Amino acid sequence: MQGESTRVEADEATLTVSLEKVCFIIIEAREFDAKDEITEPDPGSNPSDDKEVSVLEEHPDDPVVEELTSLINSLSEDEQIDLVALTWLGRDDYGAADWSAVREEAARAHNNRTAEYLIGTPLVADFLEEGLSKLGYSCGEFEINRL
Template identity: 60%
Template sequence: MKRGIGSEDAETPELTVPVRKVCFIIAKAHEFDVKVAAGESDTGSNPTDDNEIAVLEDHDDDSVREELGSLISELSIDEQIDLVALMWLGRDDGQAGDWEEVRQQATYAHNKHTAGYLCGNPLLGEHLEAGLDAIGLSCGD
């Protein structure tokens, strides 16, 4: 699997979304990624006895999901487009030289459902990390 800048001439594209915001979204996405499908609830159950397992279950009103969706919705349109382009670039093993084309496709595809679309990707954190890596950036920078 090839990662990083595709050629010596390729420059790191300038993102409209700050890398620190992308990294925060990645961290939140990883929190959400560890969730599992909600099991059958036992109303007589005690959270202490259950080791508070419900916190790892994915519920419709999950606070991590709501926070992640709010974070993405509060971004500007250009920042949301960058986020989608980064996810696509990371998902498809792209390179920095592909950035303008992928971003243009994300611009055409942008709509009011971007947060839901991104949150619906079960590998959002990994894809965003791979997207940053593809353009020569990382959360360690």
């Protein structure tokens, strides 16, 4: 009987966003999280001379942020709702059995600032990964093939 309820939960937790997209967003968000604050705002040197340290710093025109923002903004409304719901699920606001309710709440809260919201959420990559895990999904295969 217990295996049957797990199967029902998994069926109810169908994502509209592809696992590959979520895993790519997780990887990109980890790149962004690893950035440090700007130590020298105007170094005036050649990047190769300073060992390209600026690539590890948060700059306003950061290509990682631009790519992440562009990707999230290009997703459909349902896909964006899934990302927010996965984030909330992953930060332990809800359990896997609450997927339908958390998704409905994310749909009610949806607006045109999803990318900014997610990028501005500390540990968003961890929350997304944990949310996927609670629903029985994993980025393991994706990471092996991509990294």
